[in-house]
Amino acid sequence: MTCGCNRSPAGLVPVSGKLTLDGHAWSKSGQINFSPSKPTPGHPVMPNMARVNEDGTFAILNPVAPGLMPGEYSATIRCWENAPDDRHAGKSAIAERYGSPQTSGLTVTVPEGSGPIAVNWDIKSKDK
Numbered sequence: 001m002t003c004g005c006n007r008s009p010a011g012l013v014p015v016s017g018k019l020t021l022d023g024h025a026w027s028k029s030g031q032i033n034f035s036p037s038k039p040t041p042g043h044p045v046m047p048n049m050a051r052v053n054e055d056g057t058f059a060i061l062n063p064v065a066p067g068l069m070p071g072e073y074s075a076t077i078r079c080w081e082n083a084p085d086d087r088h089a090g091k092s093a094i095a096e097r098y099g100s101p102q103t104s105g106l107t108v109t110v111p112e113g114s115g116p117i118a119v120n121w122d123i124k125s126k127d128k
Helices: none
Strands: 015-021 030-039 048-052 057-059 071-078 080-082 107-110 117-123
Touching: 015 048, 107 117
Parallel strands: 015 117
Antiparallel strands: 015 057, 030 048, 030 071, 048 057, 071 107
16 A cells, blocks of 8 residues: 655646846845635645745745646745844835735736746835
8 A cells, every 4th residue: 555645736837936126136035925816627726835045046845735736826925124023023125015915916827737837026125
């Protein structure tokens, strides 16, 4: 008998990319969350996340679901100048709008049967 403990769901598409900040190199670690906004019928709804490296690169490497299911996703980003703690609210290194899927403006479309997807986003440090 075989164990399916580490099996990824069928249909996952690898997603990776690179962030820049105000048109320049990215210099902080962070996290991107991908929330399904329009799932593709016949596929499970699976949000996912990726860690952002200090050079701005990211890839969904979750061992259970290393990619996104077909559909449309809204993305949010968290990147701290000063991380929040029990005594301080924290200070974001990027514009506040990137913290909400309704205002971030960051979307990814994953077509069914697609090969790997790479996205490049220039993130603003301040809301205008």
